[in-house]
Amino acid sequence: MIQWMDADPTGGWGDEDLPAERHSQGDGEATLAAGGGWDMEDDIELSPDLQVSGTVEVVFEQSLKGISVPQRWTNSSKYAIDHVYAGSFESTARLLYDQIGVVSIEPFRQLFLAAYLKSRASFTALPNLPALPFYPMRNTKEAAPAVGNPLSDLVQKLQGCFQLTTKGDFPEAVDKFQSLLLSIPLTFVENKSDLTFIQELVILCREYILGLQMELYRLKKNPVDEHAMEYDEQNPFSVCAVTYKPIYRGKPEVKCPFCRATFMPQFEGSLCVVCTVAEVGKEDVLGLRISPIQFR
Ligand SMILES: [Zn+2]
Numbered sequence: 291m292i293q294w295m296d297a298d299p300t301g302g303w304g305d306e307d308l309p310a311e312r313h314s315q316g317d318g319e320a321t322l323a324a325g326g327g328w329d330m331e332d333d334i335e336l337s338p339d340l341q342v343s344g345t346v347e348v349v350f351e352q353s354l355k356g357i358s359v360p361q362r363w364t365n366s367s368k369y370a371i372d373h374v375y376a377g378s379f380e381s382t383a384r385l386l387y388d389q390i391g392v393v394s395i396e397p398f399r400q401l402f403l404a405a406y407l408k409s410r411a412s413f414t415a416l417p418n419l420p421a422l423p424f425y426p427m428r429n430t431k432e433a434a435p436a437v438g439n440p441l442s443d444l445v446q447k448l449q450g451c452f453q454l455t456t457k458g459d460f461p462e463a464v465d466k467f468q469s470l471l472l473s474i475p476l477t478f479v480e481n482k483s484d485l486t487f488i489q490e491l492v493i494l495c496r497e498y499i500l501g502l503q504m505e506l507y508r509l510k511k512n513p514v515d516e517h518a519m520e521y522d523e524q525n526p527f528s529v530c531a532v533t534y535k536p537i538y539r540g541k542p543e544v545k546c547p548f549c550r551a552t553f554m555p556q557f558e559g560s561l562c563v564v565c566t567v568a569e570v571g572k573e574d575v576l577g578l579r580i581s582p583i584q585f586r
Contacts, residue, residue, distance in 0.1 A: 360409075367434055368579050371476045374402050375409035375435040386475055389579055391547035391572035394561055401469070401476055409435055440477040441484060444470065444491060451498065460502045460509075467502070471495040471549060471565050477580050485581045492578075496549040499564050504534050528552035531564050544571035548578070 357365070360376035367373065370389070373382040379395070379402055386392035412421040426436040447470045454463035474492055479485050521527065527536035528543065531551040537543045542555045548568035553560075558571030579585075 363435055368585075369434075369478055371405065371437050371478050371580075372434050374405045374476060375437065377406055377409070385579075386567075389576045390475060391568040391575045392475075393569045394567045397468070397566050398472055398476075401472055405476055437478045440473075440479070441487065444473060444477070444488075447473065448491070448494075455498065455502065460506050464499055464502045464506070467495050467499045468564075468566055471499070472567065475548075475578055475580070479581045480583075481581075482583055485583060488580060492549060496551055496564055499549075500529065500531055500551060503531075503563070504529070507534065530554045530557075531562070532557055532560075546570050547572045547575040 360378070363372045363376040364378045364381050368385065370382050370385045373379075373385060382402070383392070383395045386395070386398075392398075410423050411426065412423050414421050447466065451463055451466045451470060454460075454466055471492065474488055474495075477488060479488060521536050522538070525536075525538050527538045529535070530537055530543075530553055531546075532553060535554070537552055537554060544553050544555055544558045545551065546553070546562040546565060546568050549562060549565040551562055551564040551570075553562075553570050555571075560570050562568045562570050577584075
């Protein structure tokens with residue numbers, strides 16, 4: 291008789307016999323039982339050189355050992371997108387804090403969920419068995435998920451933002467530019483030109499969001515642009531993203547560690563109003579990590 295070793299939930303292997311309801315028709319052949327399992331009780335005739343006596347222990351030594359594929363991604367990767375694909379939103383939040391000072395993770399929620407849904411597929415190995423997950427990998431060398439080419443998605447989103455701006459739908463345009471900006475930490479690119487494009491896209495999003503926010507503020511307050519009159523056009527300056535007042539070169543200022551928007555010093559420690567996720571003035575950050583060329 292063949293004795294089977296079943297997996298139990300505590301991680302060990304059980305030693306129960308095959309279920310008693312499996313029947314043999316006694317004709318020496320394995321047949322499909324009514325319950326869908328193979329009937330292979332003790333009447334199967336084996337050729338003499340295949341016959342064994344006593345108990346045979348069937349142990350699947352490696353099958354349940356090791357760690358899951360998503361766990362391997364989070365163990366080895368420094369890219370936020372890999373952690374999102376693994377469904378590990380907590381470690382994603384930690385990476386984003388360390389890299390770009392993200393202290394508000396809630397605005398990322400939809401982006402996290404949308405990305406996570408792309409991380410796996412499933413297939414059916416045999417009828418009557420549950421579907422098995424499989425995980426498309428980036429390549430055969432590293433434990434990392436296939437994340438596709440994000441640039442076409444980003445360019446498409448950007449075109450949508452421009453259309454809203456042209457139409458004059460500024461509130462919606464601000465929302466869409468902010469969503470585009472938040473997509474950027476969740477990308478992965480392989481080469482220098484794509485990385486440069488992404489870095490420039492951060493600047494472009496920031497400038498559009500700030501410009502649109504200023505325009506909305508101006509429309510709400512007064513058709514006359516009172517702040518514009520305070521600007522000295524001859525002197526290089528940045529605009530404070532909260533007060534919209536100029537900060538001339540050399541004057542005290544603080545920056546957002548992610549979008550690099552500029553603020554007057556009293557806004558240090560506040561939440562950036564441009565990207566909506568990072569802590570203004572946080573300086574001990576690593577910088578966004580979205581490409582292997584940043585580690586060479
Ligand atoms: Zn920011």
